Amino acid sequence: MSFKWLESPLHPVSTSHQEQALARQGQLTKPPGSLGRLEQLAVQLAALQGTDQPGVDPVRIVVFAADHGIVEEGVSAFPQAVTVEMVKNFSRGGAAISVLARSLGARLEVVNVGTAGEVGELQGVINQPVAQGTRSFLTQSAMDEAQLGSALAAGRDAVARGVKEGMRLFIGGDMGIGNTTAATAVACALLGLDATELAGPGTGLDEKGVAHKAEIMKQALSHHQAALNTPLDILQHVGGFEIAALAGAYIHAAQQGVPSLVDGFIATSAALAAVKLKPELADWLLLAHASAEPGHRRMVEAMGQAPLLDLGMRLGEGSGAAVAVNLLRSAVDLHNNMATFAEAGVSEGD
Amino acid sequence: MSFKWLESPLHPVSTSHQEQALARQGQLTKPPGSLGRLEQLAVQLAALQGTDQPGVDPVRIVVFAADHGIVEEGVSAFPQAVTVEMVKNFSRGGAAISVLARSLGARLEVVNVGTAGEVGELQGVINQPVAQGTRSFLTQSAMDEAQLGSALAAGRDAVARGVKEGMRLFIGGDMGIGNTTAATAVACALLGLDATELAGPGTGLDEKGVAHKAEIMKQALSHHQAALNTPLDILQHVGGFEIAALAGAYIHAAQQGVPSLVDGFIATSAALAAVKLKPELADWLLLAHASAEPGHRRMVEAMGQAPLLDLGMRLGEGSGAAVAVNLLRSAVDLHNNMATFAEAGVSEGD
Numbered sequence: 100m101s102f103k104w105l106e107s108p109l110h111p112v113s114t115s116h117q118e119q120a121l122a123r124q125g126q127l128t129k130p131p132g133s134l135g136r137l138e139q140l141a142v143q144l145a146a147l148q149g150t151d152q153p154g155v156d157p158v159r160i161v162v163f164a165a166d167h168g169i170v171e172e173g174v175s176a177f178p179q180a181v182t183v184e185m186v187k188n189f190s191r192g193g194a195a196i197s198v199l200a201r202s203l204g205a206r207l208e209v210v211n212v213g214t215a216g217e218v219g220e221l222q223g224v225i226n227q228p229v230a231q232g233t234r235s236f237l238t239q240s241a242m243d244e245a246q247l248g249s250a251l252a253a254g255r256d257a258v259a260r261g262v263k264e265g266m267r268l269f270i271g272g273d274m275g276i277g278n279t280t281a282a283t284a285v286a287c288a289l290l291g292l293d294a295t296e297l298a299g300p301g302t303g304l305d306e307k308g309v310a311h312k313a314e315i316m317k318q319a320l321s322h323h324q325a326a327l328n329t330p331l332d333i334l335q336h337v338g339g340f341e342i343a344a345l346a347g348a349y350i351h352a353a354q355q356g357v358p359s360l361v362d363g364f365i366a367t368s369a370a371l372a373a374v375k376l377k378p379e380l381a382d383w384l385l386l387a388h389a390s391a392e393p394g395h396r397r398m399v400e401a402m403g404q405a406p407l408l409d410l411g412m413r414l415g416e417g418s419g420a421a422v423a424v425n426l427l428r429s430a431v432d433l434h435n436n437m438a439t440f441a442e443a444g445v446s447e448g449d
Numbered sequence: 450m451s452f453k454w455l456e457s458p459l460h461p462v463s464t465s466h467q468e469q470a471l472a473r474q475g476q477l478t479k480p481p482g483s484l485g486r487l488e489q490l491a492v493q494l495a496a497l498q499g500t501d502q503p504g505v506d507p508v509r510i511v512v513f514a515a516d517h518g519i520v521e522e523g524v525s526a527f528p529q530a531v532t533v534e535m536v537k538n539f540s541r542g543g544a545a546i547s548v549l550a551r552s553l554g555a556r557l558e559v560v561n562v563g564t565a566g567e568v569g570e571l572q573g574v575i576n577q578p579v580a581q582g583t584r585s586f587l588t589q590s591a592m593d594e595a596q597l598g599s600a601l602a603a604g605r606d607a608v609a610r611g612v613k614e615g616m617r618l619f620i621g622g623d624m625g626i627g628n629t630t631a632a633t634a635v636a637c638a639l640l641g642l643d644a645t646e647l648a649g650p651g652t653g654l655d656e657k658g659v660a661h662k663a664e665i666m667k668q669a670l671s672h673h674q675a676a677l678n679t680p681l682d683i684l685q686h687v688g689g690f691e692i693a694a695l696a697g698a699y700i701h702a703a704q705q706g707v708p709s710l711v712d713g714f715i716a717t718s719a720a721l722a723a724v725k726l727k728p729e730l731a732d733w734l735l736l737a738h739a740s741a742e743p744g745h746r747r748m749v750e751a752m753g754q755a756p757l758l759d760l761g762m763r764l765g766e767g768s769g770a771a772v773a774v775n776l777l778r779s780a781v782d783l784h785n786n787m788a789t790f791a792e793a794g795v796s797e798g799d
Binding site: 134176178188410411421426 | 477478479480481482483484485486487526527528530531534535537538541542543544545548549551552651652653741757758759760761762763764768771772775776778779782783786787788792793794795796797798799
């Protein structure tokens with residue numbers, strides 16, 4: 100499995116479209132700047148998409164599902180079987196992301212990148228498993244280098260399918276019991292922070308459970324310390340298949356000129372790893388929401404941008420990003436369809 | 450003009466539907482609480498609407514437009530003619546709220562409750578003027594008692610039209626050059642704060658302009674002080690026709706069992722006045738967004754709830770509330786359409 104594709108440059112950002120979009124915002128019938136971040140979003144999308152008519156549709160949501168060996172250390176409030184059960188729930192349309200995707204009219208694709216149990220043939224689910232879950236990273240690397248390559252490539256492949264169908268905005272989601280432990284370990288290693296600073300309840304651990312989870316991560320990070328030299332090393336040793344797939348997806352989306360709307364805790368850990376690998380990727384990532392998982396704030400600070408929403412969500416699946424899609428739609432609708440002062444015959448201000 | 454209708458009680462809130470909705474949230478296939486405020490919104494709407502299938506559609510947006518005598522004191526960055534020009538822009542579909550309403554599939558109605566210039570017959574615009582703008586409240590009361598009654602009733606009438614067409618969510622918007630000055634004066638009087646604490650740039654005053662605006666309000670509030678005993682006194686002496694209409698609309702919507710999604714600075718001043726008049730109204734009001742107009746924060750604190758969005762918007766017209774509608778739609782879609790653990794065969798947590 101080659102990592103060579105990661106080195107391809109990102110799509111160029113159009114400064115001319117950025118300037119045109121900024122100028123247009125100044126001519127729309129509203130006090131300058133009064134649409135706040137909606138103006139900035141429209142300008143950013145115009146620059147990234149290289150167009151004077153930015154848009155987010157078709158938007159595509161891909162949920163990557165995988166299991167985590169680390170759950171044998173008792174780090175999750177839910178049993179591992181839930182990963183496969185939820186993949187089935189995605190497929191049947193009963194999960195949060197299924198409901199949101201339907202309301203948005205967005206294509207939802209689920210990619211099994213390595214569940215412990217069998218998923219089988221399911222509507223809307225692609226089986227591209229790297230292995231039946233990662234190894235427990237307490238004393239082993241979560242995956243070997245070839246597996247990391249396969250997981251990154253699964254993200255790339257999902258984006259390539261979306262690009263073929265004209266996708267203008269990419270959302271990546273995650274499903275994997277135990278994945279806040281992996282994502283937290285990745286974030287700690289990327290940011291040089293202690294596990295106790297970032298550990299949180301995930302799907303619902305109590306205080307004692309969080310302390311145990313932090314202790315497990317602490318031991319694991321200490322065990323792997325010498326090997327954690329690059330973002331790819333970190334994904335390999337303490338990450339997860341769905342986290343690596345998300346990182347690969349964000350990179351390939353930007354290579355293809357498609358912006359990504361980044362979901363919460365798990366997705367942001369993947370985005371942070373990808374940005375550490377390719378810093379110019381930061382321009383292509385919009386942070387959808389502030390997760391209630393406490394460690395998210397530290398990752399967001401490191402990304403240097405404010406999330407669009409802060410609704411206390413902590414579900415994953417891409418759900419926070421899905422809820423934020425309509426903010427982007429509003430931003431581009433206003434940009435593309437409002438009248439200018441001249442068109443409307445409205446007097447301008449001082 | 451009688452004020453008697455204001456005394457009619459608000460529609461009862463259904464605690465049984467609230468409890469049912471809470472129980473359902475605990476059974477949906479997600480960790481408990483992981484949808485954050487979206488869960489609370491669904492439960493609140495179920496309780497207010499007295500249903501196990503809460504919904505926001507049809508949503509109706511009513512923009513109340515009026516002018517303000519106080520602009521002769523040089524408190525706005527835009528000329529007064531803009532109020533009527535923008536009413537025309539609303540009607541022709543070029544304004545921000547026009548674009549947003551179209552995207553939402555929401556009915557947009559504009560009510561002229563007292564512009565200085567002539568509006569004429571326009572598509573989607575109802576002429577129900579109280580007068581050709583308020584008087585300058587620097588040394589006179591903005592309106593007399595009969596005018597206050599007419600303005601409140603214009604809000605009530607707009608809600609009554611909506612109820613007739615099955616409205617399930619009400620959004621009130623404002624248009625009126627100079628209306629941040631009136632709204633700020635109203636808020637200062639309601640909260641007992643000094644004008645310098647709340648004055649902001651409105652449509653775009655510079656620092657010197659804001660200081661002048663604060664000074665004008667200070668003088669006006671001092672002039673009227675002895676008369677500002679009740680919320681209705683305050684609306685009459687330093688308010689505006691569109692502000693009073695919004696207050697009347699929020700009250701009548703709650704009397705009719707319809708929740709309101711409250712826009713930013715101007716709308717919140719009206720909501721605050723209405724809540725001071727009828728404290729039980731607070732249950733029926735959802736604050737859509739945190740306005741960038743600096744005084745908004747103080748009003749929000751007094752309302753005791755956190756706005757849903759914080760996007761740096763400060764446009765008025767109901768635009769912030771319109772942008773927030775899809776959050777409510779997501780909340781009720783998830784509540785109504787997600788599978789339960791039992792339905793999906795998903796294992797529950799600890």
